[in-house]
Amino acid sequence: MTGGSLQLTGLTRVHHAGQPPALDDFSLDVPAGSCVAVLGPSGSGKSTVLRLTAGLDEPTAGTVRVDGVDLAGVVPERRGMAMVFQRPLLFPHLTVRDNVAFADRVRGVPRKVARQRAEDFLELVQLGGYGGRPVRALSGGQEQRVALARALAAEPRVLLLDEAFSALDAALREEMHQLLADLRMRLDPTILLVTHDHAEADALADTVAVLDAGRLRQQGQMRSLYARPASLVVSRLLGGRTEVRGVVRDGRHESPLGALDLPEQVPDGPAVLVVRHEAVRVTGSADPAADVVGTVVRARRRGLRALVTVEVVGAGGEATVEAELEPGSDAPTGRPVGLRLPVEARWVVPVEGAAGEPARPPAGASGMRRDRSG
Numbered sequence: 001m002t003g004g005s006l007q008l009t010g011l012t013r014v015h016h017a018g019q020p021p022a023l024d025d026f027s028l029d030v031p032a033g034s035c036v037a038v039l040g041p042s043g044s045g046k047s048t049v050l051r052l053t054a055g056l057d058e059p060t061a062g063t064v065r066v067d068g069v070d071l072a073g074v075v076p077e078r079r080g081m082a083m084v085f086q087r088p089l090l091f092p093h094l095t096v097r098d099n100v101a102f103a104d105r106v107r108g109v110p111r112k113v114a115r116q117r118a119e120d121f122l123e124l125v126q127l128g129g130y131g132g133r134p135v136r137a138l139s140g141g142q143e144q145r146v147a148l149a150r151a152l153a154a155e156p157r158v159l160l161l162d163e164a165f166s167a168l169d170a171a172l173r174e175e176m177h178q179l180l181a182d183l184r185m186r187l188d189p190t191i192l193l194v195t196h197d198h199a200e201a202d203a204l205a206d207t208v209a210v211l212d213a214g215r216l217r218q219q220g221q222m223r224s225l226y227a228r229p230a231s232l233v234v235s236r237l238l239g240g241r242t243e244v245r246g247v248v249r250d251g252r253h254e255s256p257l258g259a260l261d262l263p264e265q266v267p268d269g270p271a272v273l274v275v276r277h278e279a280v281r282v283t284g285s286a287d288p289a290a291d292v293v294g295t296v297v298r299a300r301r302r303g304l305r306a307l308v309t310v311e312v313v314g315a316g317g318e319a320t321v322e323a324e325l326e327p328g329s330d331a332p333t334g335r336p337v338g339l340r341l342p343v344e345a346r347w348v349v350p351v352e353g354a355a356g357e358p359a360r361p362p363a364g365a366s367g368m369r370r371d372r373s374g
């Protein structure tokens with residue numbers, strides 16, 4: 001059932017004249033068979049994207065196209081889309097099977113055929129044998145599988161997932177992520193999903209569009225967003241923890257951490273250095289390869305790993321750097337440590353996090369510099 005292509009162009013929604021738009025000139029391509037995530041904090045406009053796409057709300061401006069066809073004026077049930085919400089919204093008086101068969105029955109498919117198809121989709125979501133049960137008897141995770149089976153049974157050109165796994169606990173969420181990955185391999189659906197969880201976007205999507213205050217801030221593969229956020233807003237949304245204010249001069253960021261070479265040429269001026277905590281290596285304070293030396297001021301455990309906050313006192317003040325330790329290693333509060341900050345892991349963004357502002361000249365405008373500095 002390969003899905004269709006979805007193209008959102010200049011989508012804008014103003015609820016009340018004179019107020020900022022809930023969504024402002026939002027454009028996004030979701031190629032056939034791909035999964036694109038819209039990642040944003042609460043109130044950023046994620047649901048608005050889905051509501052406009054599904055036809056549940058009218059755009060103030062802009063278009064929604066599926067396979068090149070403009071859907072303006074097309075009612076939700078004729079858009080070839082199916083949506084899964086955070087709550088499964090199953091019909092409580094129907095069995096699991098009849099919930100899944102519902103769309104077929106409405107389309108006039110004979111009961112027997114619809115039920116057989118429903119069983120097939122229940123197999124796909126690993127609920128074979130559950131068809132005759134009342135939905136009341138299901139767990140939250142199973143209910144969400146039924147909701148997914150019901151959406152897939154409608155054979156949508158585009159599947160919309162609205163925080164579909166957010167209400168599940170971590171283990172179930174991971175199971176659903178695995179299930180969705182399997183379904184993508186087998187059915188090749190086109191998926192547009194929204195989430196506030198960067199780990200979920202990372203687990204599920206081919207590309208991610210970061211939304212904040214109704215505007216698209218950055219789009220790309222998660223790996224490149226982690227490594228090269230365009231603004232503080234994006235860095236924070238992706239769980240970035242280290243932000244060191246300073247000034248760029250001659251390709252180096254100067255701050256209490258010292259003058260650190262950057263991986264790309266960046267214009268001179270005030271800028272915030274961001275470094276992923278996973279990329280920082282914590283060593284001994286006498287490590288000759290350490291870029292900076294500081295003191296652990298806070299340590300906490302995250303599963304097998306520990307996360308430490310290291311305070312560095314340098315020229316012009318102090319700064320803190322967050323670092324994740326190697327599994328099994330330990331760095332208690334008060335310990336002096338060295339930090340290696342690989343050049344490729346350093347990145348700078350504009351000081352105000354003025355989202356939307358280019359952080360640097362267009363890619364390719366300058367050569368990469370790979371030399372290390374202390």
Ligand SMILES: Nc1ncnc2c1ncn2[C@@H]1O[C@H](COP(=O)(O)OP(=O)(O)OP(=O)(O)O)[C@@H](O)[C@H]1O
Pocket residue numbers: 015016021022040041042043044045046047048049196
């Ligand atoms: N019907 C409406 N009337 C007025 N304002 C609205 C309406 N729907 C949404 N908004 C506003 O538009 C903005 C975007 O809302 P939206 O629900 O799309 O955000 P969201 O990112 O999905 O948030 P959440 O994750 O909390 O659901 C918010 O400021 C919200 O208050």
